[in-house]
Amino acid sequence: MLIKTKKPWDLSENEVTPEALYLNRRKIIQGFGVAAAAAVISPFLGWQKAIAAPDFTVIKKTNYAGDEELNSYKDITTYNNYYEFGTSKSDPARNAHTLITEPWSVKVSGEAEKTGSIALEDLIDFNALEERIYRHRCVETWSMVMPWVGVPLAAVLKKFNPTSNAKFVRFETIADPKQMPGLRSRVLDWPYTEGLRIDEAMHPLSFMVVGLYGKPIPNQNGAPIRLVVPWKYGFKSIKSIVSIRFQETQPVGSWEENNSREYGFYSNVNPDVDHPRWSQKRERRIGEFFKRKTLMFNGYGEEVASLYTGMDLQKNF
Amino acid sequence: MIGMALPLSWLLYNWALAVDEGFNLGYLTSLGFHQLTANPIEYTNRFLGDWALRFLLASLAVTPLARIFKFNQLVAYRRMIGLWAFAYVSIHLSSYIVLDQFFDWGEIWGDILKRNFITLGMISFTLLIPMAFTSTKGWIKRLGAKVWKRIHKAIYVVAPLASAHYFMMAKGNQLDPKIYIGIVAVLLGIRVWFYYQDKTKAANRKAAA
Ligand code: HEM
Numbered sequence: 001m002l003i004k005t006k007k008p009w010d011l012s013e014n015e016v017t018p019e020a021l022y023l024n025r026r027k028i029i030q031g032f033g034v035a036a037a038a039a040v041i042s043p044f045l046g047w048q049k050a051i052a053a054p055d056f057t058v059i060k061k062t063n064y065a066g067d068e069e070l071n072s073y074k075d076i077t078t079y080n081n082y083y084e085f086g087t088s089k090s091d092p093a094r095n096a097h098t099l100i101t102e103p104w105s106v107k108v109s110g111e112a113e114k115t116g117s118i119a120l121e122d123l124i125d126f127n128a129l130e131e132r133i134y135r136h137r138c139v140e141t142w143s144m145v146m147p148w149v150g151v152p153l154a155a156v157l158k159k160f161n162p163t164s165n166a167k168f169v170r171f172e173t174i175a176d177p178k179q180m181p182g183l184r185s186r187v188l189d190w191p192y193t194e195g196l197r198i199d200e201a202m203h204p205l206s207f208m209v210v211g212l213y214g215k216p217i218p219n220q221n222g223a224p225i226r227l228v229v230p231w232k233y234g235f236k237s238i239k240s241i242v243s244i245r246f247q248e249t250q251p252v253g254s255w256e257e258n259n260s261r262e263y264g265f266y267s268n269v270n271p272d273v274d275h276p277r278w279s280q281k282r283e284r285r286i287g288e289f290f291k292r293k294t295l296m297f298n299g300y301g302e303e304v305a306s307l308y309t310g311m312d313l314q315k316n317f
Numbered sequence: 318m319i320g321m322a323l324p325l326s327w328l329l330y331n332w333a334l335a336v337d338e339g340f341n342l343g344y345l346t347s348l349g350f351h352q353l354t355a356n357p358i359e360y361t362n363r364f365l366g367d368w369a370l371r372f373l374l375a376s377l378a379v380t381p382l383a384r385i386f387k388f389n390q391l392v393a394y395r396r397m398i399g400l401w402a403f404a405y406v407s408i409h410l411s412s413y414i415v416l417d418q419f420f421d422w423g424e425i426w427g428d429i430l431k432r433n434f435i436t437l438g439m440i441s442f443t444l445l446i447p448m449a450f451t452s453t454k455g456w457i458k459r460l461g462a463k464v465w466k467r468i469h470k471a472i473y474v475v476a477p478l479a480s481a482h483y484f485m486m487a488k489g490n491q492l493d494p495k496i497y498i499g500i501v502a503v504l505l506g507i508r509v510w511f512y513y514q515d516k517t518k519a520a521n522r523k524a525a526a
Pocket of ligand 1 (some may be wrong): 363406480
């Protein structure tokens with residue numbers, strides 16, 4: 001029989017704040033090594049009660065990161081690459097409050113039966129939100145584990161009935177210098193652009209995200225909608241999307257355009273293909289000191305490797 | 318001069334806060350949170366690299382400033398500034414070896430050979446060693462001013478290499494590394510200009526005599 005004594009960190013769920021919850025969970029894991037999956041999910045149950053603002057209700061929660069520990073809300077929201085708000089990691093959290101996310105609409109164009117401008121509320125079915133815990137691997141060799149809220153990208157794209165000519169999907173981030181101070185510096189050729197092959201986009205793991213830790217996604221993480229493609233380097237997961245275009249030709253992403261020797265169209269996480277300026281064999285999980293081995297397709301090979309059968313991934317990096 | 322220890326002190330202070338936070342020690346909680354971001358190792362390495370480069374350029378700026386503003390006392394500080402720059406470079410390199418790679422010598426050696434920006438960094442560091450080593454009065458005497466000066470001319474190579482190291486390391490098309498390269502160009506350009514100015518002056522003097 002398990003005898004449970006009340007520990008200081010056993011606060012009842014509606015008393016705790018998000019940050020405390022994280023610390024709380026950390027102690028539980030260190031202290032007892034309890035089934036981490038349960039520990040990972042339980043905090044969010046409490047949040048809906050703890051936070052005054054009406055938060056998302058989700059129909060399903062899935063953990064795609066095994067027993068790996070979640071990164072804290074603070075880590076995820078204060079350490080960002082979002083060059084439209086500055087090139088240092090702490091710039092976006094400082095500057096992104098100027099982004100206006102309401103109202104928000106997305107322009108859909110190209111090879112699809114239905115095109116035009118669509119409001120966020122009509123693009124995303126807010127009654128069908130899921131929570132997914134994914135690993136996130138940045139091309140700069142750091143990684144995190146994050147609980148996203150969203151809908152499968154396929155569910156979004158299918159609304160527009162893409163035609164058989166739609167071989168690729170191209171996405172664009174908002175580029176308004178009034179809202180985004182970093183645009184003054186031409187670090188990249190704005191607007192930020194990314195793309196996927198249609199079968200990658202329709203893959204069940206491709207996720208269109210509107211929330212983080214059960215709450216609307218903060219601006220610095222790509223509000224109000226961003227992509228999350230967990231088996232690719234983070235820069236493929238484009239933020240604050242204002243345009244979706246179905247097209248026959250392979251789009252060129254902003255980083256690929258900037259330096260195609262370093263950033264390929266596919267940019268699948270691959271420990272065997274080095275970035276010319278650093279090795280991709282290992283990564284530093286934020287919060288850990290020692291680097292860990294990087295996994296092929298960021299550990300999602302079972303699900304996605306079949307997308308690339310017969311392809312030379314050294315060439316198609 | 319003591320001001321040059323400030324960035325390092327700030328860094329160490331924040332590491333103390335970070336360790337206190339990370340291990341839930343609670344001794345320093347009242348002092349607030351550390352400012353080293355969620356990735357203190359990356360932050361530390363970049364912070365040290367930035368200050369190393371700034372002090373390197375500061376040491377290169379002493380001679381032109383002293384000459385333009387006729388403020389020769391400044392030159393007395395040049396050696397100290399250079400030594401501080403060397404200290405920051407050394408800690409930058411140490412943080413790469415200890416914090417980033419944790420003594421993974423195979424990986425480090427691979428980086429030095431394969432990653433051009435690290436190759437340049439390593440060349441810069443190597444060229445700085447004899448300068449730092451011979452910075453005492455005793456060595457100036459032993460070597461004689463002429464040889465000593467020649468050794469220290471290596472700074473004219475180190476400054477462009479170190480700023481190229483930064484330029485090549487930065488992602489995308491960033492402005493900051495270009496500013497540093499611009500400053501190096503100006504500081505070296507001024508010396509060329511001084512050189513020709515001195516030559517014409519000497520020629521004029523000869524002609525007058
Ligand atoms: C004169 C010598 C050196 C100077 C002035 C210098 C300066 C710099 C600067 C300014 C940066 C960029 C910081 C930023 O992004 O804000 C940097 C980055 C870096 N330096 Fe150096 N450096 C020197 C030598 C070295 C050496 C010898 C090594 C290693 C062998 C090294 C390894 C690195 C690494 C790995 C980075 C990238 C850090 C990252 O990506 O996070 N540097 N350095």
